């Protein structure tokens with residue numbers, strides 16, 4: 001099992017030197033068998049993630065909702081529909097894990113607050129798994145940071161005071177990262193109030209994603 005991140009270590013992962021299909025497959029088996037915070041999960045552990053060593057784009061969201069937990073398919077909900085629209089991708093392309101890896105900040109459904117709204121992602125996932133997973137994704141050149149949890153984790157001290165300020169500073173994080181709000185219905189008003197996102201961020205995001213995933217995956221690559 002990989003060690004936890006130590007305090008003060010850089011958030012941005014170094015480009016991995018070596019990775020292999022077998023190593024990633026073993027790691028994904030370990031992740032999918034994880035029970036670390038079972039006692040805290042109202043629906044039990046069900047890590048939802050996907051990746052192959054040939055993935056070019058990494059999508060980092062918050063944590064599965066109930067529908068994603070039930071189906072085991074990430075972004076299999078109206079937020080996923082909007083995200084695919086933002087990226088300019090159909091479902092088949094979005095779910096082609098030879099091109100796109102999906103690893104949320106919390107891998108299992110975390111439950112809900114009594115007053116409504118999902119609980120934050122479990123912090124154990126990042127501590128246990130993220131460095132090891134990222135080390136097995138050598139071809140990722142763009143990481144989409146969806147929401148403040150992903151932005152705080154991956155941008156560290158470079159994150160701005162608010163999500164809006166971080167997204168507005170999107171050019172500062174290129175070429176490795178693009179920060180976005182969450183594509184849920186709650187964001188509809190935010191999008192209207194911040195037209196730069198649709199006018200400037202999304203066209204550049206679509207261009208980069210198309211450039212990266214337009215390449216054929218490595219010969220013989222198959223989903224893990």
Ligand code: SF4
Nearest residue numbers: 034036037108124125
């Ligand atoms: S939430 Fe993360 S740490 Fe907890 S059981 Fe699921 S995969 Fe393991």
